[in-house]
Structures are given as structure tokens and as C-alpha cells.
Amino acid sequence: MTDQTVKLADVVAVLDAAYPPRLAESWDSVGLVCGDPSDRVRKVMYTVDATADVVEEALEWGADLLIAHHPLLLRGVDTVAANTPKGALIHRLVKAGCALFTAHTNADSADPGVSDALAAVLGVAVSRPIEPIDAPAVDKWVVLVPKTHSSAVRSALFGAGAGAIGNYRECSWTVEGIGQFRPEVGAEPAIGAVGRLAQVAEDRIEVVAPASARQTVLAALTAVHPYEEPAFDIFEEARLPTSTGLGRIGTLASPTTLREFSERVRRALPDTAWGVRTAGDPDTVVRTVALCGGAGDSFLDAVRALGVDVYLTSDLRHHPVDEHLRAGGPAVIDVAHWASEYPWCEQARSIVDAAFAETAGWGSRVSGTRTDPWTLGAAPTASK
Numbered sequence: 001m002t003d004q005t006v007k008l009a010d011v012v013a014v015l016d017a018a019y020p021p022r023l024a025e026s027w028d029s030v031g032l033v034c035g036d037p038s039d040r041v042r043k044v045m046y047t048v049d050a051t052a053d054v055v056e057e058a059l060e061w062g063a064d065l066l067i068a069h070h071p072l073l074l075r076g077v078d079t080v081a082a083n084t085p086k087g088a089l090i091h092r093l094v095k096a097g098c099a100l101f102t103a104h105t106n107a108d109s110a111d112p113g114v115s116d117a118l119a120a121v122l123g124v125a126v127s128r129p130i131e132p133i134d135a136p137a138v139d140k141w142v143v144l145v146p147k148t149h150s151s152a153v154r155s156a157l158f159g160a161g162a163g164a165i166g167n168y169r170e171c172s173w174t175v176e177g178i179g180q181f182r183p184e185v186g187a188e189p190a191i192g193a194v195g196r197l198a199q200v201a202e203d204r205i206e207v208v209a210p211a212s213a214r215q216t217v218l219a220a221l222t223a224v225h226p227y228e229e230p231a232f233d234i235f236e237e238a239r240l241p242t243s244t245g246l247g248r249i250g251t252l253a254s255p256t257t258l259r260e261f262s263e264r265v266r267r268a269l270p271d272t273a274w275g276v277r278t279a280g281d282p283d284t285v286v287r288t289v290a291l292c293g294g295a296g297d298s299f300l301d302a303v304r305a306l307g308v309d310v311y312l313t314s315d316l317r318h319h320p321v322d323e324h325l326r327a328g329g330p331a332v333i334d335v336a337h338w339a340s341e342y343p344w345c346e347q348a349r350s351i352v353d354a355a356f357a358e359t360a361g362w363g364s365r366v367s368g369t370r371t372d373p374w375t376l377g378a379a380p381t382a383s384k
Helices: 006-019 052-061 086-097 106-108 114-122 147-159 211-224 260-270 299-302 320-324 337-341 343-356
Strands: 029-033 043-047 065-068 097-101 124-128 131-134 138-146 173-181 198-210 231-236 241-246 248-257 274-281 285-295 312-313 332-336 361-365
Touching: 006 065, 006 097, 006 138, 006 343, 043 052, 043 343, 052 065, 052 086, 065 285, 086 097, 086 231, 097 285, 106 114, 106 241, 114 124, 114 248, 114 260, 114 285, 114 337, 114 343, 138 147, 138 173, 138 211, 138 320, 147 173, 147 198, 147 211, 198 211, 211 231, 231 343, 248 260, 260 274, 260 332, 285 299, 285 337, 299 320, 312 337, 332 337, 343 361
Parallel strands: 043 065, 043 361, 065 097, 285 312, 312 332
Antiparallel strands: 029 097, 124 248, 131 241, 138 198, 138 231, 173 198, 248 285, 274 332
């Protein structure tokens, strides 16, 4: 154990690294909802929804931070007055000194994310997302500079954010060559003279940099390059698919039937009034699985082209499923929205605990409060 003081900002940094905000959909609201980043955090609770009952549970336990999947404040919120349902929860949390943090569609698309947690409890070995997110746009900079100034230019490029590849920094490639130019009238050459052909021993320096840093890199380059007109090229690199994105595709360790896999799903996920609904021939052999935690009917067309044996998601409707099956799509399993995302709570907990569990006084737990809104499911009666 260590006597480290964990600040809310420290926990937020771990969560943002695991579930990068840039992965969130444009309409979403993720991140810190309330709380002072400088406050100390000792006890963290995890939930799918920050309901009144969950908040009460968190405060009774003494939580300093509540981490939820679904945003509490999302659409058209212009007040958090205490006489509004959501405002009352915010006031309750703030008065008790408990912060609230949300990881929503950024957690859906992260690697690992919500669908990975769902796949893990079902024994599905994930291979890739249903809808991969392309890597961030990257430029390759090629800079020609006199050998006498190579180190200064290289350092300036690194300082502006260039040269990062994965977990490596200050990456570059350099080759020697001869630069040639003839300054014209009006030029003020750093090397050579107006009207005379100059040949200079130069280095060709290549680095990569985020496209978003293009202006910063250019400013750093021109500030230290000795030439009046620096010679450089910028190449936009192809954006390759990544392991991040919505949904997952995977395989089972051994084939099973749709009936058996549906029963596996029922056993693996929390019981709900919604239950587990399956559409397709119960004797279909299942080897490959597509799944999406939360509402995933938008992927019905996509999974038809994947060649998988079954698609598991939530909130499916009659007509889209009927049309999907008529079009030759794979079998479908529909589970409660809350149940499909509940495994994520333990995933998030394990990520944060890995960073802070050795801290003296640290505590974490997944909320025991069920936030599935459906409370009753009537079983079918026997035929007479």
C-alpha cells in the first residue's frame, strides 16, 4: 500500500486514457459532470445509470465519485435547479461532495469498451469492430535543412508535437543530400549570394505529426529554420481502420446451436423483465457472433454483409427484425439495454483499480441497484 493522495483529476486522466473523449459521437455528452478536479478520491462506485436510487446508494456508502455509462445531462438542459429531477440529483451529489463522471459512446467505441465487456462474459473472442473508427489524420513532414541546423530543426519539430508514433516519441528519419538554389534579386539568403548558384550539404528530415497540429508545426519549423524560404513537403497519410469503433465481431471457442447460445446469454447476463428474445432457427449452428452493447438496430444492414451466424444487441423492433430475416440476415438475439451494458461497469472498475488499488484507503464497487426500467415480464401461459 502507498500513501498516495489520489485527486479527482488523476482518476479522470485514467478514464480519459481508457475511453478517449475524441471517440464520443458528436451529439454525446461525456466527461466530468460535477466535482472539483482537485478533490481527493478514495471510494468510487460504477453504474449504468445515475438514478436517484443509485445516487442514494453511492452517498450511503461514502463514494467520492460515481462513474456512469449513460449521461445524466444530455438533451437541451438549461437548468439544474433543485426542483427538477436531474437538478435534484446534481445538488444532492454536490452537497455530499461526490463527483459524477460519464463515459458513454466513447466507452462504446474504446478498445476495450462496452461491447468487449459483453463479449467477454459470453465467451466471444473479439476480432474487430462492426464499424471501425479510422485512425486520427496524420501528416508526414519532409524538411530539407542545412546539416548545421538539423538538430535545432528536429528539436523544434518534436517540441511542436511531431515525431510521436504510438508509445514512442522523438521519432524521425534522416538522410544526407545536396541542396541547390540560386537567390534572385530581392532575396536575402542565409547562405550564398544573390545571382550565384549555391550547393549546400543538407539533411532530409522526415517526421509524422497530427494533422490537427499542422499550424503549430509550421510555426515551429519556420521559427528556427535558417533559410528565408524553407523547403518542406507535407503528405497526408492514409487513415487506416483501428481496433476502436462501435460493436464487435468475434468467434466462439467451439460451435454451438442458436438455442444453446441463447441460453448462454440468459445465464451470463442479469435477469430482466425483458428477458432474452431470439429470432431464427433454434438449431442453427453458431460459430461467429456480432454484438453491440446498447441499442444496435442501426447495424442490422451491416451484419447481413458480415457472414456471421448471430447478431446480439438491444432495443430491437418488430419490423426491422422481420425485414432483416426476410433479407437473409443472420439470427438475432435481443436483450435488455441495461443488461447488455452492465458488464462494462466491472471493466471500468478494473481499469481504474489497476491505477489506484494499491493506495491506502482505496475502495471501489459496482452499484447493486438495478436501473433497468422494466419491472415486470409476464410469462406466456400454457395452451388449453
